[in-house]
Structures are given as structure tokens and as C-alpha cells.
Amino acid sequence: MPLGFRPIERTYVDVALTNSSGFMPWAIARIDSNGNTYITNNSHSDARTAQAFGTWITNDPFPTN
Numbered sequence: 772m773p774l775g776f777r778p779i780e781r782t783y784v785d786v787a788l789t790n791s792s793g794f795m796p797w798a799i800a801r802i803d804s805n806g807n808t809y810i811t812n813n814s815h816s817d818a819r820t821a822q823a824f825g826t827w828i829t830n831d832p833f834p835t836n
Contacts, residue, residue, distance in 0.1 A: 772806035775834030780804055784825035788812065795819060802827070 786798040798812035800823055810821070 772802060772808055773834070774806070775829070775831045777806045777829055777831050778802055778804055778827035779830055782825065782827045784823045786810060786812075786821050786823040788819045788821055790817060790819045800825075 781804060782802050784800045784802065786800050788795040788798055796812070798810050798821065801809045801811070802825075803809075
């Protein structure tokens with residue numbers, strides 16, 4: 772995650788997964804304060820699209836670009 776958007780502390784976000792058949796079981800994104808992001812799911816191995824929405828507080832400087 773780029774500077775300007777990283778959370779103060781580790782946070783978790785629900786992720787909606789879809790494929791050509793429709794919605795699949797959810798996944799979870801873990802976002803660490805250093806910007807590393809990890810996604811866990813229910814062991815799906817086929818292609819899918821992910822969508823998530825989350826809010827958190829950051830101490831990063833406001834992005835300039």
C-alpha cells in the first residue's frame with residue numbers, strides 16, 4: 772500500500788469475491804501498518820474478481836501525486 776494510505780495499526784477488511792458464476796465465499800484482507808497487504812480466502816484456485824471497502828486512520832503524510 773503506498774505512503775499516504777497505510778493504517779496506524781493492523782486492520783482487517785472483508786473482501787467480496789466474484790467469478791463468472793456470481794458471488795463466491797468471502798475473503799479477508801489484512802493490511803499492516805507498513806503497507807504490506809495479505810488476502811486469505813476459502814482455498815479457491817480459479818480466477819476471480821475481488822472488491823473491498825474499508826476505513827482506517829493513518830499518520831502518513833497526505834499524498835502529493
